Structure formats: structure tokens, C-alpha cells
Amino acid sequence: MASKTRISRRTFTAGMGAAGVVAGTAPFNIISAQGAPLKVGVLLPRSGAQAGIGQDCQRGVDITAGILKDLKLPTLQIMNGDTETNVEVARARAERLINEGAQLLVGAFDSGQSTAIAQVAEQKGIPYVINIAAAPPITEQGYKFVFRNFPTAPTILANAFENQIEIFKVTGNAPKTAVFMHVNDTFGSAMQKGFTGTMAKFADTPYKVLETIAYDGTARDLSVEVAKAKATNAEALVMVSRLNDAILITRELVKQRWSPKCVLSMGPGWYEDQYLKTLGKLGDGPMSFVPWYDPNKKLSKALEAALAKSHPGINMNTNHVYTFEALLVAADAYKRAGSADPKALADAIRATNIKDNVSPGPGIQFDAKGQNAALRNSAIQNRGGKLVTIAPKSASNAAAEHPMKPYDKR
Amino acid sequence: MTTEVVLKIAISGVLTGLVYGLMALGLSVIFGVVRVVNFAHGEMMTIAMYLVIVFFSALGLDPLLMLVPISAVLFALGYLMQRAIINPFINRPEHSQFMLLVAIALIMVNALLLIFGPDSQGITTSYSFDSFDIGGIIIDAGKVYAAIAALIVAVALFAFFRLTLTGKAIRACADNYNGALVVGLDVKRLYALTFGIGAACVGAAGTMLMIVTDVTPAIGPAYTLLAFVIVITGGLGSMPGAIVGGILIGLTEALGGFFFTPSAKTMFSFAILVLVLLFRPQGIMGRKTA
Numbered sequence: 001m002a003s004k005t006r007i008s009r010r011t012f013t014a015g016m017g018a019a020g021v022v023a024g025t026a027p028f029n030i031i032s033a034q035g036a037p038l039k040v041g042v043l044l045p046r047s048g049a050q051a052g053i054g055q056d057c058q059r060g061v062d063i064t065a066g067i068l069k070d071l072k073l074p075t076l077q078i079m080n081g082d083t084e085t086n087v088e089v090a091r092a093r094a095e096r097l098i099n100e101g102a103q104l105l106v107g108a109f110d111s112g113q114s115t116a117i118a119q120v121a122e123q124k125g126i127p128y129v130i131n132i133a134a135a136p137p138i139t140e141q142g143y144k145f146v147f148r149n150f151p152t153a154p155t156i157l158a159n160a161f162e163n164q165i166e167i168f169k170v171t172g173n174a175p176k177t178a179v180f181m182h183v184n185d186t187f188g189s190a191m192q193k194g195f196t197g198t199m200a201k202f203a204d205t206p207y208k209v210l211e212t213i214a215y216d217g218t219a220r221d222l223s224v225e226v227a228k229a230k231a232t233n234a235e236a237l238v239m240v241s242r243l244n245d246a247i248l249i250t251r252e253l254v255k256q257r258w259s260p261k262c263v264l265s266m267g268p269g270w271y272e273d274q275y276l277k278t279l280g281k282l283g284d285g286p287m288s289f290v291p292w293y294d295p296n297k298k299l300s301k302a303l304e305a306a307l308a309k310s311h312p313g314i315n316m317n318t319n320h321v322y323t324f325e326a327l328l329v330a331a332d333a334y335k336r337a338g339s340a341d342p343k344a345l346a347d348a349i350r351a352t353n354i355k356d357n358v359s360p361g362p363g364i365q366f367d368a369k370g371q372n373a374a375l376r377n378s379a380i381q382n383r384g385g386k387l388v389t390i391a392p393k394s395a396s397n398a399a400a401e402h403p404m405k406p407y408d409k410r
Numbered sequence: 411m412t413t414e415v416v417l418k419i420a421i422s423g424v425l426t427g428l429v430y431g432l433m434a435l436g437l438s439v440i441f442g443v444v445r446v447v448n449f450a451h452g453e454m455m456t457i458a459m460y461l462v463i464v465f466f467s468a469l470g471l472d473p474l475l476m477l478v479p480i481s482a483v484l485f486a487l488g489y490l491m492q493r494a495i496i497n498p499f500i501n502r503p504e505h506s507q508f509m510l511l512v513a514i515a516l517i518m519v520n521a522l523l524l525i526f527g528p529d530s531q532g533i534t535t536s537y538s539f540d541s542f543d544i545g546g547i548i549i550d551a552g553k554v555y556a557a558i559a560a561l562i563v564a565v566a567l568f569a570f571f572r573l574t575l576t577g578k579a580i581r582a583c584a585d586n587y588n589g590a591l592v593v594g595l596d597v598k599r600l601y602a603l604t605f606g607i608g609a610a611c612v613g614a615a616g617t618m619l620m621i622v623t624d625v626t627p628a629i630g631p632a633y634t635l636l637a638f639v640i641v642i643t644g645g646l647g648s649m650p651g652a653i654v655g656g657i658l659i660g661l662t663e664a665l666g667g668f669f670f671t672p673s674a675k676t677m678f679s680f681a682i683l684v685l686v687l688l689f690r691p692q693g694i695m696g697r698k699t700a
Contacts, residue, residue, distance in 0.1 A: 002414065051528050184673040214673040218632070220623045223422050223550065224667040231415050244530040244624060254539040255550050278532065282539065407539075 022075035026095065037077035038334040039326065041102030042118055043093055045109055047087025052243075053109055054317060057131065060323030063306040067324070070302070071356075073331040083113045089118040098124050103340040106326045110321070111135035118146045127333075127346045131326040132291075139371040145346050147370040148229045151291050151377060153190065157198040159377035160266055160289035163391040165204055167379060169286070171402040174206035175235035181225065181249070181252050183217035191240040191266055208306050210234050212385070217245050228253035236260055239286075240267045247278050254282055259406035273315055276385050283406030284382050288389065292378035293321040294360040294395035295388075297360060303358055317385055318380060328354065360395035414546045419668045420661060421549055425557040427660020429618050431653040432560040433633065435567065436611030436639035442647030443584040443604040446496060449511035452633030453518040454609055458484050458616030459625040466620075473535065473617050477546065477559060481613040488609025492602040499614075500601070515630065520674055522627035532624035556618035563614045564653055567607070571649070579603050584647075595698045639679055641685050645696025654694055 042061055045054035061078060068076065081097050083090035090113035094105060100392070105121055105128040108114045114133035121128035122143045130138065130148040134156060139148050151159070168174035180195065182188040190398050192212065199205055210232045215225045225247060228236065239262040241249065246269030253259070263286035269275060270286040293300050293316065303324060333348035335341065354364040360376040367373050380393035381400060388398035448454075461480050464532075464661070465471045479516050499507050540551035563651025569579035583590040583600050590597055636659070641647075659679045666678030692698045 028672065047528075081608060174489075180467075214671060216673050216676070219628075220629070220632075221426060222672075224419055224664050225552075225672040227419055227422075228668055228672060231412075244626075247530075247532070247624070255541045255552075256548055257541065257543075274529065278534070280534075381460065 002306055012336045031145050035074075036340075037075040038330060038340055039101050039103045039328055040076045041079045041081055041094070041097030041100075041105045041107075042104060042323075042327075043081040043083050043090060043097070043107030043113070045113065046080070047080040050085040050110060054082075054085075056317070057109055057320040057323040058146060058321035059225070059307065059311050059314065060131075061327065063310050063320070064324050064327045066306055067299075067302055068328070068331050071328075071331075073328075073335050076327060076334075077329055081107070083108050083110075085110070085113075087112045087116045091120055092116075093122040093349065095124075098126050102126065104129065104330050104334075104341070104345060106323070106400070108268040108328060109133070110316065111138065118143060118167040118256045121145050127330075127349055129326040129329050129349065130349075131323040139369045143370060145342070147329065147349050147372075149329060149364055149366075149372045149375070150322055152318070152371070153194055154198070155373075156289070156291065156377055157191070157194045157266065158265075160379075161198060161205060163289055163377065164204065164264060164287075165206075166205050166391045166393065167400045167402060171400055173261070173402060176207055176212050177232075177234045177265075178207040178236040178238050179229045179234040180209050180212045180238045180240075181216055181229055183210070183242055183245060184214040185345075186215055187267070188214070188217065195238070195240070195266060196297050207236055209238070215245070217242050219245070219248075222248045223252050223256070225249070226256055226258070228256040230256055235261065237263045237264075238267045238272065239263060240270045241265065242267070243269045243272050243274060246270045246272075246275055248328050250275075250279055250286075252283060254284040254407045257408065259404070259408070261403040262405070269374060271317070271380055271382060271387055273317075276382060281410045282407060284384065284410070285401070287379055287381045287400065287402075289378060289379050291318050291322065291375065292359045292360065292380055292389060292395075294378075295397040296395065297356075297358060299356050301356045303311055317387075325358055325364065328357065329370070360392070413534045416668070418547045418549065419664045421547065422553060422655055423661040423664025425553040425660070428557040428560045428653070429553075429615055429622075430636060430640055430646075430658070430660055431656020432564055432614055432618070434637045434644070435564060435613035435649060435652040435654050436608040436615070437637045438606055438641045438644070438647055438652040439567075440608035440650060441613065441641070442649070443580055444492070444496075444500070444601050446500065446507055446605075447511070448605075448608065449508060449634060450515035450518060450630075451612060451637050453522075454484065454487070454634070455612045455616040455619070455628035455633050456522060456625055456627060456630045457487070457518060458613040459620050460522060460531075461531060461613075462617050462620040463526070463531050465623070473533070473620050474559060477563075477614055477617050480617045481563075481610040484613025484616075485606040485610035489606035491609075492605035493598075494518060496605065497598060497601065510562040515634070519627050519630055522630075526627060528626065528628070530624040530626045533620055535621065538621070538656070550622070552621040556621045559618050560601070560615065563611065567611065568649060570607075574603075576600075576603065580607075599672075628693035634643045636679075637685050642693060643683055645693025648697070650695065651693055651695030658680070658694070 044057050079102050081093040094117040109132045111133040114130050122145050127145050132150050134153040136152040183190045229247040265288040269289040276283045307316050334349040337348035357364050361374045378389050380387045381390050389396045440448050458480050458654050463474050465476050501509050544547045579595050580600050640655040640659050641652055644651030662678045662682050663675040667675030
């Protein structure tokens with residue numbers, strides 16, 4: 001005879017209490033069995049001044065799932081966080097995502113915001129893979145849970161000079177003089193100092209800088225700045241700008257009938273989709289020296305195809321590539337770690353050795369500081385509303401067009 | 411530095427200054443008559459600039475053709491704003507008026523952000539990249555058209571206030587509020603009309619500015635500040651003063667930026683403002699109050 005089990009009121013209350021405790025602590029139960037998706041908190045500036053860039057990085061997130069599946073890597077459960085282009089909000093959102101169960105963090109495009117997230121990640125012992133942030137100190141703090149698959153500012157500048165020298169040697173038509181224009185915000189001023197310091201280390205740089213012109217990035221009119229640059233009679237225009245000022249400066253170059261031999265950009269703006277769309281054929285010609293992707297790699301072609309399918313008309317760029325690679329690092333580490341235990345995940349990331357990747361260079365590996373020091377930057381050129389990679393030769397798909405076609409001959 | 415380059419910079423500064431002057435004229439007209447400082451002035455101009463974007467994208471209309479319709483839309487907006495929202499605040503303390511107009515400005519900025527997003531937007535007309543070469547001096551064609559249009563609007567406005575009965579009635583309100591009431595003028599309607607005319611000026615200036623620059627929702631406060639600098643320099647409430655102030659500020663920024671450092675060019679316009687406040691507090695063309 002089977003005995004009936006009666007559930008007393010006391011047993012029921014105890015059971016409910018136990019269930020409550022389990023439910024209440026669930027977000028902290030971060031060790032999950034392999035097979036369950038890894039919960040990845042993706043922190044991006046989805047609103048505020050950098051909203052456009054944050055949304056562009058999100059495109060990189062959107063196209064990741066299908067590629068990871070093709071690569072037979074584990075599924076990621078994306079938890080979105082908005083830093084609102086604000087350092088303090090970035091810190092608070094990182095804490096909230098961890099409390100809500102994020103097992104790994106990715107983000108956050110900006111060095112200031114990424115620094116704040118890195119502090120939270122290290123304190124909570126949750127692995128953090130930076131997608132885009134160039135300030136060197138982030139990986140100089142001795143952190144154990146912070147990894148960066150993006151070049152630091154000194155590497156970006158050093159590679160820029162290497163690539164320029166390579167281009168001018170190949171084309172055999174180097175400019176002898178240049179004028180350097182830069183936006184006068186934190187980024188622009190830091191780049192200006194870095195540019196001057198790095199240039200001194202490259203004795204074979206063919207040009208000398210005749211004048212440095214700092215300008216307000218929020219200015220409504222840059223005609224004076226361009227007139228001043230034109231008055232130097234420099235052969236090359238070296239730029240550190242943002243998107244809006246890049247458009248304004250190009251318009252002024254055309255209106256003031258000044259076609260330098262080349263425009264060499266060390267920052268964003270000149271290769272962005274909005275620049276190309278707004279200026280049409282007048283947007284062709286500038287060379288940008290940026291962290292990019294190797295168009296010849298197999299995975300680059302897969303990523304390009306995925307982007308073209310989900311976001312037609314959008315050119316693949318830094319934001320998509322490095323956000324994708326941060327997620328690739330996460331999935332690869334999760335597969336090898338066999339668990340979502342933070343320490344096991346961090347150890348797995350440290351041992352990363354991905355050869356089949358997108359960015360230029362031998363692949364993704366991290367040094368003891370958590371930095372991928374093997375990354376190389378590229379030189380790209382606007383060509384017919386598209387972007388081609390012109391250097392380094394090992395990761396290029398086109399020859400440089402130099403000098404660029406004068407604006408009045410287009 | 412060649413003379414041509416300096417002349418080119420100076421002409422460019424004057425042309426830009428004329429458009430700025432038209433924008434400031436609206437602020438001066440409103441303050442001169444209604445005695446309310448429009449802290450939503452720049453934001454109203456960004457609305458006009460976004461209207462240009464909308465009409466240009468949808469219908470391909472040139473900004474020069476949109477000058478009158480957009481000014482009319484802004485006139486209606488200003489008229490209704492004054493009648494419905496600002497009029498009850500006319501006799502309230504200045505800080506209440508200030509808070510009201512700042513709140514309106516914030517609502518406008520956020521509404522534009524919601525509708526158009528944060529990215530900068532511009533238009534490309536058939537003459538966007540044109541320039542005139544006059545004896546080696548290269549002048550931006552867009553700026554020339556915008557400045558001519560601004561001058562025409564300013565002259566039309568002067569004529570309206572000098573030659574029409576309504577214009578004279580508005581001036582009477584500005585000169586003597588009680589006197590205007592005594593002789594039976596509908597002051598409330600004239601105030602609303604004045605606010606509408608001021609808004610129409612901003613609409614015209616915004617339409618012309620789209621020929622030479624781009625717009626973002628966040629740019630409104632910068633234009634409000636610029637308008638204040640111009641009207642205080644030219645003389646608060648003085649219509650010719652607004653145009654003179656605009657030209658002076660445009661010229662100062664251009665030459666200051668060229669001879670010193672471009673990133674500090676706004677510093678020169680503020681230096682002019684400080685000098686004017688020190689040595690001629692009523693502004694260059696303002697009247698000294700007793």
C-alpha cells in the first residue's frame with residue numbers, strides 16, 4: 001500500500017522559503033553548465049553624443065550569432081547595456097549587468113567608459129573583453145580579468161607612419177610638406193602630442209609639418225581654419241577629426257579650390273558611411289590610418305557577407321570588426337573553459353590563440369597584461385563610395401591612388 | 411600671408427555675420443517690443459533648419475525657395491507660442507519668464523532628438539560647392555546667396571516697421587505700453603504679432619544657414635548664446651544694431667581665428683562683448699536709458 005505524503009503548512013512554507021532563497025541568489029549563481037548560453041553583457045554608448053557609434057557597434061553584435069554557429073562555437077546570450085556616453089553610467093550599468101547574471105562583459109568603444117567598466121569587472125572578478133578603446137593605461141594596471149583586442153594609441157600612430165612610408169615608397173610621389181589640423185578635444189590634443197612624438201621616431205617620414213592648426217570640433221564654420229591651412233601651401237593635409245568636421249573641412253577644400261596631394265587622416269570621420277554618403281564623389285581620395293580588418297582573411301569575407309545581408313548598404317568598419325572579435329574571444333574561451341566560472345573563463349581568454357580571425361596580424365593572442373600586442377593597423381582609402389585597404393601590403397586588396405584626384409577634376 | 415587671403419577671410423566673416431545678424435534681429439525685435447528675452451531663440455532656429463532638411467529631402471526644394479514658407483511656419487509658431495504660453499507671463503517676474511523659455515527650449519531640443527536623432531544633418535544644393543573668384547579672392551557662393559537673402563529680409567523688416575500702420579503700432583507699443591493701451595491698440599495681438607515676426611526672422615536665418623552649415627539638435631543653445639552676444643554688442647532692442655553686431659562678430663571671429671588660433675575664435679567675440687559692456691553698456695547702436 002502506498003503511503004500518502006501529506007504536505008503540512010510548515011513544510012510548504014519551508015519549501016517556499018527555500019525556493020525564494022534559490023530564486024533570490026540565482027543571479028549570483030554564475031557557474032553554468034556548458035551547453036547553456038554564456039551570458040554576455042554588451043555595454044555600448046547607445047545614447048548620448050556617441051549614440052551613432054554605439055548603434056554601429058551593435059551591428060557587429062547583430063551579425064555575430066550566425067557566424068559563431070558556423071564556427072561551431074557556443075551560443076551567447078546577449079544582455080544589452082547603455083552607457084549613455086557617460087563614464088559614471090558605464091560603471092553603474094556594468095555593476096547592474098553583473099548583478100543580473102552577466103558572466104562576461106564586452107564594450108564599450110570609449111577609453112573613459114572602458115576604464116570605469118574595467119575597474120568594476122576586476123573588482124567583481126568577471127572577465128571583460130574590450131572591443132574598442134585605445135588609451136594605454138587600461139591594460140597597464142595589472143588587471144587579471146581585463147583583456148583588450150584593440151591597438152593602443154602609440155601602436156595606432158606608429159603603424160600609421162609605417163603604412164604611410166610604405167605607400168609613398170610604392171607610389172614614388174611623396175609630399176614634402178604637410179599642414180596638421182586637429183580637433184581641440186581630449187582625443188585630438190592627445191593625438192597631436194602622440195603624432196609629434198611618433199613622427200620624431202620615423203626619420204624616413206618624407207614630409208615636414210609647416211603648421212599645426214587646432215580647431216573647435218563643434219564649430220559651425222571651418223572656412224577660416226581651411227584658409228589658414230591653404231595659405232601654408234602644404235602638399236599634404238594631415239587630419240585628426242570627427243565626422244562632422246571632416247565633412248565641413250572637405251566642403252571648404254572644394255569651395256576654397258584647394259586640392260592637396262593627399263589627405264592623411266589619423267582618426268575617425270573621413271571613412272565613415274555618412275561622410276561617403278554626404279559627399280559622394282568628393283568623398284573619394286582621403287587615406288585613413290585606422291585599426292581595420294584584413295579583407296583577404298576567410299572570416300572577413302564571412303563577416304562582410306553577414307553584414308551585407310542584415311544591414312545592406314553599410315560598409316564594414318572598425319566598430320563592426322572589433323565588436324565581433326570581442327564576442328568571438330568570449331565564445332572561443334567559453335568553449336575551451338567548459339564552464340562559465342569567471343576564473344576558468346579568464347584563464348581561457350588568456351590562453352586564446354585564434355588564427356581564423358578578421359583583424360590584420362597573426363591572429364588573436366593576449367600577453368600577460370591582457371593586450372593583443374600582435375595587432376596591426378591598416379591604411380584604407382575611399383574609392384567610389386567604398387573603402388579599400390591599401391597597406392600594409394600583406395593585408396591589402398588595392399593599390400593606393402596617390403596623389404588623389406583634384407576636386408575640380410571629378 | 412597675402413592680401414587676397416586676408417580679404418577673403420574678411421569678406422567671409424562679413425557674409426556669415428549678416429546671416430547671424432538676421433538671427434539676432436529676431437531676438438532684438440522680440441525684446442524691444444515684448445520685453446521678454448527669448449531663451450529658446452536658437453532652438454527655434456534649429457526647428458527651421460530641420461524643416462529645410464525635411465522639405466529638401468522630401469521635395470528637393472532649394473532653401474532659397476523655402477525662405478518664405480519656412481518663415482511663415484515659424485511666424486505661426488511664434489504667434490501661437492506668445493498667445494498661448496508666453497502672454498500669461500508678460501507681467502510676471504523675469505525669473506519666471508526665464509524658466510518658462512528655458513523649459514520650452516529643452517522641450518524643443520529633446521523633441522528634435524526624438525524625431526531626427528543626434529547625428530548632424532545637412533543638405534547639398536547645386537551650388538553647395540560653388541565659389542566666385544574675384545581677382546584672386548575666392549568667395550563662397552552659398553554664403554553670398556545667404557547674406558543677400560538676409561539683407562533683403564532685414565530691409566523688408568525695416569520697411570515694415572517704418573512704413574506700415576501695423577509696424578508703427580508695434581513701435582508705439584514698444585515706446586509706451588500705457589499710451590498704446592490708451593489710444594486703443596490691441597496690445598496682446600500686437601505682442602503676438604511681434605513674437606511671430608521675431609520667430610519669422612529666425613526662420614529665415616535658419617533657412618539661409620542650412621546653405622552653409624549642418625544642424626544637430628544640440629546646436630540650439632550655441633546659437634541662442636551667439637544671438638545674445640550680437641544683440642548686446644549691437645544694442646539690445648536696436649534693429650540696425652543687430653545687423654551691425656552680427657557683422658562685427660562675424661568679422662572678429664574670422665580675423666581673430668586667422669591671425670591667432672582658430673580654436674579660440676569665439677574668445678574674440680566675447681572680448682568684443684566685454685569691451686562694449688565696459689565702454690558702451692547700451693551697445694554700439696543702443697539708446698542710453700535714463
